[in-house]
Every structure is written in structure tokens, then in C-alpha cells.
Amino acid sequence: MQLLGNQARYLCCVFLAAFGRGTQLLAAIYFLYLDTGDLHPAALLVAAHALALAGCSLVLRSNALAERLDARGVVAAAILCHGAVSATIALLAFGQDLTRDGLLALYALHGAISSVGMPASLSLRHAVARQDRAVHGQALPKGLTGLGRALGALAGGLIVDRYGIAVAFAVPLLTLLPALAAALSIRLPAVHGPTGGPSPEAGQGRLLWSGLAAIRRNPAMRSAAVIFVAFNVFAAPVHRLLPDIAQKLGSSASALGALTASLLVGGLLLVPLAEALGQRMALHRLMLLSLLGQALLLILLGLYLDQASPSPAVVPLLLGLLGFLLAYPAAVVLAVLQSHSPHPARRGVLTAYTNLGLVAPVSGVGLALLADAFEIQPVMLACGSALLCLALLQSGRIRSLSIASGS
Incomplete structure (x- = not known):
């Protein structure tokens, strides 16, 4: 108890x-x-x-x-x-x-x-x-x-x-x-971080470089990292465009809150649905479909928001689906990196994964500047088109994705 x-x-x-x-x-x-x-x-x-x-x-x-x-x-x-x-x-x-x-x-x-x-x-x-x-x-x-x-x-x-x-x-x-x-009421013996792997005294910098080197040497991990960076550059920063989308739906904080919640709740659907999907389709096919789905949804959103009065019901629905499609590749990439990295190098690989994710907020600044200059519709269309081309061009890499056995 x-x-x-x-x-x-x-x-x-x-x-x-x-x-x-x-x-x-x-x-x-x-x-x-x-x-x-x-x-x-x-x-x-x-x-x-x-x-x-x-x-x-x-x-x-x-x-x-x-x-x-x-x-x-x-x-x-x-x-x-x-x-x-x-x-x-x-x-x-x-x-x-x-x-x-x-x-x-x-x-x-x-x-x-x-x-x-x-x-x-x-x-x-x-x-x-x-x-x-x-x-x-x-x-x-x-x-x-x-x-x-x-x-x-x-x-x-x-x-x-x-x-x-x-x-x-x-x-x-x-x-x-x-x-x-709640934090202070937890009753356990003194809890310290996990040990094993590279010494923490080496610092995060050395962990980061060792992780990047391990990813570069392994074809499956290298492919996963390329895909991870691609969708973090072109799709994940859609969060930064939400204030302009909310402006088109009524210019209220409630509209912005609803759109933000739609994206986040869509990501939560990953937990109950991912295992069921994984039992019905190969991993690389699901990954390719999720990237293509992200690209097509960005294009569809760009075209739909170009209308004079987009529906307040349709946009959150599309964003919820996009939220799910954004969460799935991130989870797959993490699983691939964890399964293919040898135990001594795993902390470095996970450190590299975390730092590669920083391209999303940095890219978000660039996309926001472009949207401020040219409106959000052309920016979403451009991001969707770029991601679509990358997904098709990288389909060979995507086919090599797998979860290593025995991990």
C-alpha cells in the first residue's frame, strides 16, 4: 500500500x-x-x-x-x-x-x-x-x-x-x-541517479560527442537520426504557428488554448494505439506513413487556412491527428536508438537524441520569422512539401529501420 x-x-x-x-x-x-x-x-x-x-x-x-x-x-x-x-x-x-x-x-x-x-x-x-x-x-x-x-x-x-x-x-x-x-511525501530510501556506462565526471559534452559517434557508426541509428532531425525541422515547429491559426478562428486566448490542447492530446493517443498498430504493420511502413501523413496534413492545413472562414471544429481535429503523427516517429526513433546502442554507449546515445531534438525550437524561430514575413499558409505548404520530398527520398533509409532483437 x-x-x-x-x-x-x-x-x-x-x-x-x-x-x-x-x-x-x-x-x-x-x-x-x-x-x-x-x-x-x-x-x-x-x-x-x-x-x-x-x-x-x-x-x-x-x-x-x-x-x-x-x-x-x-x-x-x-x-x-x-x-x-x-x-x-x-x-x-x-x-x-x-x-x-x-x-x-x-x-x-x-x-x-x-x-x-x-x-x-x-x-x-x-x-x-x-x-x-x-x-x-x-x-x-x-x-x-x-x-x-x-x-x-x-x-x-x-x-x-x-x-x-x-x-x-x-x-x-x-x-x-x-x-x-507530493514530492516530499514520497517515502523511499535516498534516491540517486543510475550508475554505469560513461562516468558522469566526464561531463555531458563528452557524453554528447560519444553518442553522436556511436550513431554515425551504426546504419540503423544513423537513419533514425536523419529522420528525427527532418521532422523536427519541418513538422514539429507547427506549435509556433498556433497563435496565427487561432487569430483566424476568433483571435482569443481560448482558441489558442484549444488548438494547443488538440496537438498535445493527439500525441497522447500514441500510448493506446501504438502497440495495436505495431502488431498489424511493419515498423518501417508505419514510419513512412506517419511522415507522409505529417507532410500531407501540413499541406492540407495550409490550403484550408487560406479560406476566408475556416471551421473552428475542423482545425482542432486536423491538429489532433497531426499531434499523433508527430509523436509516433519520435517514439520509434528513440526505440531504435535504445535497441541498437550497446549498453556502455547508451547514455551517450540518449544524450545525443535529446540534443538533436533542439533543432525543433531553433527551427521554430526560423519558421515563425518566415510566417511573420509571408503569412503562415505558404510556410505550412513549403514545410509540408519539403517533408514530403524528404520522406520519399529517404524511403530507402526508412526501410532499414528495425528494433534490434534481444534489446
Whole structure:
């Protein structure tokens, strides 16, 4: 019973933190869009958070830190630090002193804090799942994170429209204390990060380069990495175009929240559907179909949004399907990399996978700048066409994808 309590407490902490982040990010994106009328400031905000997280992980050697300290204490400290940053944003918003540059800097600080808190949270997740012996001990937190972010975005849009942006910025403070209490109430012996593989003292930089070298040497992993980068450049940054799409549907924060939630909920469908699909079709065929589906949906969205009055019901449906198609290749690429990497090199390969994912927020800034200059419809058509050509040209690489036996 105690062990089930540990699992429930950890999942409660994960969900509450994700809900607060989802609400705050929706408010931040809407604030920047209202302030400038452009997409690229919000894209810069997301990129600043992601790059600060990755950069501080390299500099601070946060994985090594997670291996030395009790994960519960690190997670609790990270929650408090996130709360301090969120309180600063909310106070500035209530005082009408919040600026674009100030918000970007504070979100970069959020990323720096996450660089320390995330490895500790993952260590805690592994410990709780191992103690509980739950079949879905690893999958549940990821699903709840997506659900929390989706519901947070939906709630954030409604709160902004009804009570104002400042109130939405204050929502993470309401989830702070329950999340902190849930983290501190987990009853386990001191939890430290996993050991084995390359020494954490070597630093994230050496892990990254060793992982990239391992990927380059293995044809299956190399193919998976090329595909991963391709859809992160052309399809994943569609999130950064959502404020303009919401503008076409009614120009409200609620519309933006609904569109954001549609993309995120579509990704959640991966958990129940992926295994069923995998039993009916070969992996490489599913991967090719998902990439072609992404490309065609981007083209269809670009053409549909060119209409004078697109339907508020059709667009979220298309985005939900796109969200599922975006989540599937990411999961397949991760499975391929994990199965083909020898155990001593696996930490380096997973570090490389994480850092390759940074092309999405960086590409998002470029696509947002193009959309600001040329409208979103031609940008979506161009991205869909480029991804379609790449999927067809890389069909040979895609056929080589497989999960290594015995992994």
C-alpha cells in the first residue's frame, strides 16, 4: 500500500507541475503575440528555455549532480525555484511592468532550473516505478505530463479571456504547494541517479560527442537520426504557428488554448494505439506513413487556412491527428536508438537524441520569422512539401529501420 502511495504521490507531483507549466506557457505566448502581433517572440521564448536547459546541463553536469544528491530534495528545491520565477512573472504582470525581454530572460531561467531538476525527477521516476513494479511505471508519468500540459493550456486560455493574463501567470503558484507536498511525501530510501556506462565526471559534452559517434557508426541509428532531425525541422515547429491559426478562428486566448490542447492530446493517443498498430504493420511502413501523413496534413492545413472562414471544429481535429503523427516517429526513433546502442554507449546515445531534438525550437524561430514575413499558409505548404520530398527520398533509409532483437 505504501508503495502504491509512492507512485500516486509522484504522479500527482508530475501532473500538477505540468498543469501549471501549460497554463503559464499559454499565457506567455498570448502575451507576446498581443504585445507584438508577431510569432517569432513566442518562438524565441520556447527556444530560450530549451537552449538554457541544454546549455546548463552541459555546464553544470546536472546528471552527475543527480547521482550525488537525494533526488527528492533536488526535485523539491527545483519546484521552489520555479515557484520563485513564476511569482516574479505574476507580480510583474499584475503591476503591468512585464516586458518582452524580461519574460524571455525569466523563461531562460526556468530552463536553467529544469536542467538540474529534470535528471533528479527522472531518477525519482525510475526508483518509484522499480519499487512499485508497475508495468506502466515509466509510461504513466509521460502521459500525465502531456495531459497536464493540455489541460493547463485549455484552462489558461479560458482564464486569460475571463480574468486576464496576470491571473493565468499566477496559476503555477496554486499548484506549487500541492506538488511540493507530493514530492516530499514520497517515502523511499535516498534516491540517486543510475550508475554505469560513461562516468558522469566526464561531463555531458563528452557524453554528447560519444553518442553522436556511436550513431554515425551504426546504419540503423544513423537513419533514425536523419529522420528525427527532418521532422523536427519541418513538422514539429507547427506549435509556433498556433497563435496565427487561432487569430483566424476568433483571435482569443481560448482558441489558442484549444488548438494547443488538440496537438498535445493527439500525441497522447500514441500510448493506446501504438502497440495495436505495431502488431498489424511493419515498423518501417508505419514510419513512412506517419511522415507522409505529417507532410500531407501540413499541406492540407495550409490550403484550408487560406479560406476566408475556416471551421473552428475542423482545425482542432486536423491538429489532433497531426499531434499523433508527430509523436509516433519520435517514439520509434528513440526505440531504435535504445535497441541498437550497446549498453556502455547508451547514455551517450540518449544524450545525443535529446540534443538533436533542439533543432525543433531553433527551427521554430526560423519558421515563425518566415510566417511573420509571408503569412503562415505558404510556410505550412513549403514545410509540408519539403517533408514530403524528404520522406520519399529517404524511403530507402526508412526501410532499414528495425528494433534490434534481444534489446
